[in-house]
Amino acid sequence: MSAAANKKLIEHIFDQMAQGNTRAMGAAMAEDFRWIFPGNWSWSGIWEPKTVVLNELLRPLMAQFTEYRSAADFVIAEDDRVVAQVRGHGITAGGEPYEQTYCFIFRIANGRLTEVIEHCDTALVERVLQRVGG
Numbered sequence: 001m002s003a004a005a006n007k008k009l010i011e012h013i014f015d016q017m018a019q020g021n022t023r024a025m026g027a028a029m030a031e032d033f034r035w036i037f038p039g040n041w042s043w044s045g046i047w048e049p050k051t052v053v054l055n056e057l058l059r060p061l062m063a064q065f066t067e068y069r070s071a072a073d074f075v076i077a078e079d080d081r082v083v084a085q086v087r088g089h090g091i092t093a094g095g096e097p098y099e100q101t102y103c104f105i106f107r108i109a110n111g112r113l114t115e116v117i118e119h120c121d122t123a124l125v126e127r128v129l130q131r132v133g134g
Contacts (some may be wrong), residue, residue, distance in 0.1 A: 006108045007077035010084050018071035022062050026054050030112035038069075041122045042131050060132040065090045065098065082106045096128040 001009075009028065016024035016082040034048035035057060047057045062068060068090035075084045087101035100121055 001108065001111055003077040003082075003119065005080055005111070006080065006106075008076050009108060009113075010075050010077070010082045010106060011072065014070065014072035014075075014084065014086060016036050018069055020069055022068060025113070026050075026058060029107065030051065030114045033113055036115065036117045038117060038119070039122065041124070042126060045133075047133060056133040064093055064129055066093055067091050068098070069090050070100075070102070077092045080108050082108060093126050094128070096117070098128060099125070100124060 010127040013024045013028055029050045030046070031050050033040060033053055034046055035053045036046050037043045045055045068088065070088040072084050073085045077083075082105075084102075084104045084106070086102040086104060088098065088102060090098040090100075092098055093106060103119040105117040105119075106113055
């Protein structure tokens with residue numbers, strides 16, 4: 001796929017997530033998808049493949065929110081990489097506001113997400129969320 005088509009895929013995913021469809025990203029993942037949290041903090045690591053990402057990362061994470069939406073501020077694409085700055089807005093089950101800014105770096109092959117590297121406000125995550133996964 002072209003960079004323009006890859007960009008449209010990411011824009012579509014975040015258009016859906018802005019409307020509350022938190023499953024939009026999972027629906028676009030390839031079976032061998034992996035999610036990477038870089039750095040040296042409690043969530044650092046790699047979740048893979050898709051079944052692990054969904055069952056051990058995303059579903060337990062989203063269960064910590066009573067409401068959650070995210071929308072892309074901008075999306076930039078080059079070849080198989082797409083970068084999106086995204087703003088997340090939510091309320092945790094404990095009543096904490098969750099105002100997050102993300103930088104997602106996606107890799108896309110054949111119209112499917114194969115990888116994401118997530119950069120975010122790690123202090124916010126550690127303050128208001130419980131760590132998920134192994």
